[in-house]
Amino acid sequence: MSGSAGSPPYAAELAAAKKAVALAARLCQTVQQEILQSDIQSKADKSPVTVADYGSQVLVSLVLNMEVTSGSFSMVAEEDSEDLRKDSAEEILEHITDLVNETLAEDGSYNITLSKEGILSAIDTGKSEGGPSGRHWVLDPIDGTKGFLRGGQYAIALALLDEGKVVLGVLGCPNLPLTSISNLNGSSSGDQTGALFSATIGCGAEVESLEGSPPQKKLGVQAPPVRIDSQAKYGALARGDGAIYLRFPHKGYKEKVWDHAAGAIVVTEAGGVVTDASGNDLDFSKGRFLDVDTGIIATNKQLMPSLLKSVQEAIKEKSQAPSPL
Ligand SMILES: Nc1ncnc2c1ncn2[C@@H]1O[C@H](COP(=O)(O)O)[C@@H](OP(=O)(O)O)[C@H]1O
Numbered sequence: 604m605s606g607s608a609g610s611p612p613y614a615a616e617l618a619a620a621k622k623a624v625a626l627a628a629r630l631c632q633t634v635q636q637e638i639l640q641s642d643i644q645s646k647a648d649k650s651p652v653t654v655a656d657y658g659s660q661v662l663v664s665l666v667l668n669m670e671v672t673s674g675s676f677s678m679v680a681e682e683d684s685e686d687l688r689k690d691s692a693e694e695i696l697e698h699i700t701d702l703v704n705e706t707l708a709e710d711g712s713y714n715i716t717l718s719k720e721g722i723l724s725a726i727d728t729g730k731s732e733g734g735p736s737g738r739h740w741v742l743d744p745i746d747g748t749k750g751f752l753r754g755g756q757y758a759i760a761l762a763l764l765d766e767g768k769v770v771l772g773v774l775g776c777p778n779l780p781l782t783s784i785s786n787l788n789g790s791s792s793g794d795q796t797g798a799l800f801s802a803t804i805g806c807g808a809e810v811e812s813l814e815g816s817p818p819q820k821k822l823g824v825q826a827p828p829v830r831i832d833s834q835a836k837y838g839a840l841a842r843g844d845g846a847i848y849l850r851f852p853h854k855g856y857k858e859k860v861w862d863h864a865a866g867a868i869v870v871t872e873a874g875g876v877v878t879d880a881s882g883n884d885l886d887f888s889k890g891r892f893l894d895v896d897t898g899i900i901a902t903n904k905q906l907m908p909s910l911l912k913s914v915q916e917a918i919k920e921k922s923q924a925p926s927p928l
Pocket residue numbers: 650681743745746747748749831832833834852853856859862
């Protein structure tokens with residue numbers, strides 16, 4: 604059972620998740636300010652991986668392990684240490700180690716210093732396969748790596764699965780205006796930057812400042828198209844900055860659980876709906892991948908029926924169109 608009598612479900616896990624994401628966000632902000640071209644590696648899938656992806660994963664793993672001591676620890680996370688264990692990555696590993704230790708020292712909550720081996724094994728705590736039974740943390744240490752690299756939007760996305768269901772989610776969005784994305788261009792609005800979205804199953808969704816200061820705001824999904832990287836889109840949708848988020852990757856692309864778990868619960872707990880193109884709920888119990896039909900649709904309950912119909916018609920039209928030579 605989670606929580607003692609009277610406290611909301613998963614309260615301790617939520618507090619730990621927020622702390623983990625906020626600390627990881629601090630490391631990411633440091634790196635974004637001093638991005639060095641030489642720190643960008645290329646993974647086999649060609650997506651850029653930075654010291655910040657790894658550093659963020661280390662800090663989240665560390666904080667969760669320190670704060671949530673009951674039960675065994677399982678985490679399904681995007682990064683692994685394979686590339687970092689190569690001789691050629693020695694310098695990068697050193698940089699990550701310094702960054703993590705500096706961030707921990709500045710925070711002051713934990714009196715620990717990690718060795719390079721400690722960094723590698725913390726990254727590899729994210730190797731779990733997840734699945735339908737037990738509890739699994741789901742982490743995208745930096746979602747929207749492309750946005751991160753160009754100084755734009757990205758998110759640290761952390762969710763908890765319990766018996767195959769997402770029961771809580773936290774989205775740290777360091778570059779997102781606190782109140783609305785209409786304040787994205789231009790600082791004259793005086794809107795604070797850095798939003799932390801969170802949601803627990805059955806308890807609604809909230810947004811607060813990433814710096815940890817109140818006010819907190821209950822979210823509600825309501826109704827201009829915007830293009831921003833990462834699960835910050837789910838957060839923006841959850842507070843009514845936009846009404847629809849459609850994601851239709853190229854054929855054959857397999858969606859990963861960490862790209863949607865935290866964002867999906869933030870939207871559903873704000874009163875929205877997230878399904879695939881057939882109208883099915885997303886099933887996070889199948890391991891590291893999501894088995895979705897064609898794409899993902901997130902919107903409010905009023906728009907969903909007509910949107911689903913339009914999407915299905917568009918898919919049908921496309922499948923009937925003559926294929927290009
Ligand atoms: N060809 C592709 N089609 C769809 N999604 C892709 C993709 N290649 C990578 N992604 C995923 O899309 C995420 C970014 O989403 P968005 O486009 O909404 O910013 C990436 O997360 P990471 O940045 O964590 O690797 C990555 O997992």
